[in-house]
Amino acid sequence: MTARTLYDKLWDEHVVHTEDDGTAVLYIDRHLVHEVTSPQAFEGLDLAGRKVWRLSANLAVSDHNVPTTDRSQGIADPISKLQVDTLDKNCDRHGLTQFKMNDKRQGIVHVIGPEQGATLPGMTVVCGDSHTSTHGAFGALAHGIGTSEVEHVLATQTLLAKKAKNMLIRVEGQVMPGVGAKDIVLAIIGKIGTAGGTGYTIEFAGSAIRALSMEGRMTVCNMAIEAGARAGLIAVDETTINYCKGRPFSPAGVEWEQAVAYWRSLHSDAGAHFDAVVELDAAQIRPQVTWGTSPEMVLSIEDRVPDPDKEKDAVKRGAIERALQYMALEPNKAINDIRIDKVFIGSCTNSRIEDMREAAAVVRRLGGKIASNVKLALVVPGSGLVKAQAEVEGLDQVFKAAGFEWREPGCSMCLAMNADRLEPGERCASTSNRNFEGRQGAGGRTHLVSPAMAAAAAMQGHFVDVRRIS
Numbered sequence: 001m002t003a004r005t006l007y008d009k010l011w012d013e014h015v016v017h018t019e020d021d022g023t024a025v026l027y028i029d030r031h032l033v034h035e036v037t038s039p040q041a042f043e044g045l046d047l048a049g050r051k052v053w054r055l056s057a058n059l060a061v062s063d064h065n066v067p068t069t070d071r072s073q074g075i076a077d078p079i080s081k082l083q084v085d086t087l088d089k090n091c092d093r094h095g096l097t098q099f100k101m102n103d104k105r106q107g108i109v110h111v112i113g114p115e116q117g118a119t120l121p122g123m124t125v126v127c128g129d130s131h132t133s134t135h136g137a138f139g140a141l142a143h144g145i146g147t148s149e150v151e152h153v154l155a156t157q158t159l160l161a162k163k164a165k166n167m168l169i170r171v172e173g174q175v176m177p178g179v180g181a182k183d184i185v186l187a188i189i190g191k192i193g194t195a196g197g198t199g200y201t202i203e204f205a206g207s208a209i210r211a212l213s214m215e216g217r218m219t220v221c222n223m224a225i226e227a228g229a230r231a232g233l234i235a236v237d238e239t240t241i242n243y244c245k246g247r248p249f250s251p252a253g254v255e256w257e258q259a260v261a262y263w264r265s266l267h268s269d270a271g272a273h274f275d276a277v278v279e280l281d282a283a284q285i286r287p288q289v290t291w292g293t294s295p296e297m298v299l300s301i302e303d304r305v306p307d308p309d310k311e312k313d314a315v316k317r318g319a320i321e322r323a324l325q326y327m328a329l330e331p332n333k334a335i336n337d338i339r340i341d342k343v344f345i346g347s348c349t350n351s352r353i354e355d356m357r358e359a360a361a362v363v364r365r366l367g368g369k370i371a372s373n374v375k376l377a378l379v380v381p382g383s384g385l386v387k388a389q390a391e392v393e394g395l396d397q398v399f400k401a402a403g404f405e406w407r408e409p410g411c412s413m414c415l416a417m418n419a420d421r422l423e424p425g426e427r428c429a430s431t432s433n434r435n436f437e438g439r440q441g442a443g444g445r446t447h448l449v450s451p452a453m454a455a456a457a458a459m460q461g462h463f464v465d466v467r468r469i470s
């Protein structure tokens with residue numbers, strides 16, 4: 001048999017039928033559902049008098065609209081309340097498994113899927129959410145779908161799809177202390193751009209990727225979509241298998257043994273063909289900070305904000321000028337001189353237990369309180385279980401003692417669909433994945449960084465090189 005990539009293998013394993021034009025019917029193993037993209041899908045099902053095809057393949061949770069403050073009184077905002085109530089009703093009526101707002105297992109859909117073992121190697125995983133790419137960290141074919149596709153998957157457990165091309169991004173070598181998964185993926189996006197992965201499924205490989213924990217691998221795959229690829233993948237290895245063992249939805253006993261035997265085949269064969277290959281040297285990656293309004297507008301902490309006058313290409317010059325204006329930054333300003341107003345540690349990119357530990361370690365090391373110019377520093381764990389684990393480890397106390405707010409799980413200030421937001425003109429160090437205009441609140445200015453960099457910025461009031469405090 002010809003050598004296949006991991007993506008080829010996952011695709012072949014799930015194709016039910018392929019049309020002459022390449023359109024395929026793919027079988028979907030896991031469908032994750034949240035409150036924002038599911039209401040019209042359920043409505044469509046109801047109007048057609050259809051039922052959910054395979055209930056056990058679905059797992060639902062509200063995450064975008066939930067408050068991160070005290071939830072005992074319910075949701076104050078009527079629009080958010082309606083969205084969350086609608087998901088509850090739809091799940092109750094159809095019999096879908098759902099973790100409701102006050103369930104300990106509630107959290108961001110991309111955090112709870114893996115945490116529960118609902119995301120497993122070899123699966124096809126879809127969700128009406130672009131950051132479904134996160135789940136590719138498990139050697140699963142995972143990508144976002146639109147609301148009409150959510151309805152299609154609910155009704156048929158299949159999806160119409162066309163195969164993408166194969167891209168390999170190899171990161172070899174060892175990162176410096178203080179440099180982590182977020183810096184790796186931001187550096188990748190800085191190199192290939194937000195359209196670099198368009199039309200491809202990206203496999204992340206190389207010794208620096210293999211050295212990452214599952215949390216780190218999820219951070220990398222989470223941002224594959226910001227590099228233009230709908231799906232990112234990482235081959236299965238012992239790290240993957242160990243993570244999956246004993247989780248509530250994971251197989252057990254003989255089924256576990258059979259599953260593991262199959263999972264071990266989930267890697268690209270030697271000599272498999274990739275349509276594009278990109279290489280990065282891990283040792284060269286420094287802590288990253290975005291300066292503009294797109295994730296590709298990223299530099300290292302040692303750099304200075306770009307000067308449009310030095311850009312010869314008129315289109316690029318215009319983009320730099322617009323971004324600098326929106327971000328209220330002068331050309332050539334040193335990144336570590338940028339002062340911030342708020343800090344957000346959370347989102348499906350960086351709200352897992354290791355992210356909490358990484359941020360808390362920096363707070364501990366620096367000691368004292370958050371800087372006086374920092375009006376609000378939020379820590380929003382990705383799930384109730386992450387929150388509970390962090391509390392067992394005393395991390396909540398570290399944050400609170402320094403003046404951070406320790407909140408309930410959800411998407412929160414990643415996109416400001418709930419009450420957590422930036423006011424116009426406010427500047428934020430954020431561990432999320434998108435720095436678009438207004439993303440964290442109208443007029444807000446977002447700088448994407450790692451949890452360590454966000455914590456350090458909170459303590460010092462401006463960006464600092466975390467390698468100096470490691």
Ligand SMILES: CC(C)[C@H](C(=O)O)[C@@H](O)C(=O)O
Pocket residue numbers: 036037064128129130131144415
């Ligand atoms: C609300 C949802 C459709 C959206 C997405 O698809 O990514 C959101 O999660 C985001 O991060 O912008």
Ligand code: SF4
Pocket residue numbers: 063064108110129131347348349410411414415432433
């Ligand atoms: S945390 Fe942010 S990026 Fe992730 S699903 Fe929620 S809104 Fe989207």
